[in-house]
Amino acid sequence: AQKVTQAQTEISVVEKEDVxxxxxxxxxxxxxxxxxxxxxxxxxxVFLIRRNSFDEQNEISGRYSWNFQKSTSSFNFTITASQVxxxxxxxxxxxxxxxxxxxxxxxxxxQGTILTxxx
Amino acid sequence: xxxxxQTPKFRVLKTGQSMTLxxxxxxxxEYMYWYRQDPGMGLRLxxxxxxxxxxxxxEVPDGYxxxxxxxxxxxxxxxxxxxxxxxxxxxxxxxxxxxxTGELFFGEGSRLxxx
Numbered sequence: 631a632q633k634v635t636q637a638q639t640e641i642s643v644v645e646k647e648d649v650x651x652x653x654x655x656x657x658x659x660x661x662x663x664x665x666x667x668x669x670x671x672x673x674x675x676v677f678l679i680r681r682n683s684f685d686e687q688n689e690i691s692g693r694y695s696w697n698f699q700k701s702t703s704s705f706n707f708t709i710t711a712s713q714v715x716x717x718x719x720x721x722x723x724x725x726x727x728x729x730x731x732x733x734x735x736x737x738x739x740x741q742g743t744i745l746t747x748x749x
Numbered sequence: 750x751x752x753x754x755q756t757p758k759f760r761v762l763k764t765g766q767s768m769t770l771x772x773x774x775x776x777x778x779e780y781m782y783w784y785r786q787d788p789g790m791g792l793r794l795x796x797x798x799x800x801x802x803x804x805x806x807x808e809v810p811d812g813y814x815x816x817x818x819x820x821x822x823x824x825x826x827x828x829x830x831x832x833x834x835x836x837x838x839x840x841x842x843x844x845x846x847x848x849x850t851g852e853l854f855f856g857e858g859s860r861l862x863x864x
Contacts, residue, residue: 639789663852673837673860674857675855725853735797735843736794739791739792
């Protein structure tokens with residue numbers, strides 16, 4: 631069975647602070663994808679990033695960076711110099727590369743972390 | 750390109766009423782999913798479909814029925830709505846083809862309130 635745990639329910643920071651959102655996962659699949667989604671107050675789910683399980687290279691995109699460590703089953707997300715517009719709920723998610731068996735291609739989501747950035 | 754479209758976006762029901770949420774995708778995706786989102790619980794899978802004419806239960810299927818008569822449409826029905834079904838519902842689709850990236854494409858969500 632797949633499981634994704636985001637231990638931080640809520641995080642509150644002041645603008646320009648750096649913030650890291652933690653994500654730990656469990657899966658029996660040997661190949662899988664990891665995702666981060668952003669859900670702003672408007673409610674839609676915004677895709678941020680996808681990582682393959684066989685590619686542990688960290689990635690940076692502007693103020694966003696992701697640290698994937700297969701040895702600890704973690705896929706953490708850091709926002710550098712946070713801004714008020716970063717306030718949202720962030721979801722970490724996991725899916726099998728090849729749908730089948732009990733995974734049926736679904737995304738398994740963590741509980742979400744509510745990030746509030748104060749001016 | 751519309752992607753995944755859900756109707757209606759908002760609905761208020763009384764306990765015991767029935768309704769159907771419609772999801773339509775124009776990407777020719779094989780897999781389709783219905784999730785519900787509740788505070789502090791992330792998104793949980795209700796039902797899914799691996800192709801036209803097939804459906805299967807997800808993690809929280811009780812109280813819901815689904816149908817996929819056409820490849821592009823996935824309907825979620827509530828036969829007798831209960832307050833516990835107050836939630837935001839998301840439809841999603843995924844391809845198994847050459848462009849399979851594991852990514853699910855989501856609709857904008859449908860907010861359902863059951864009084």
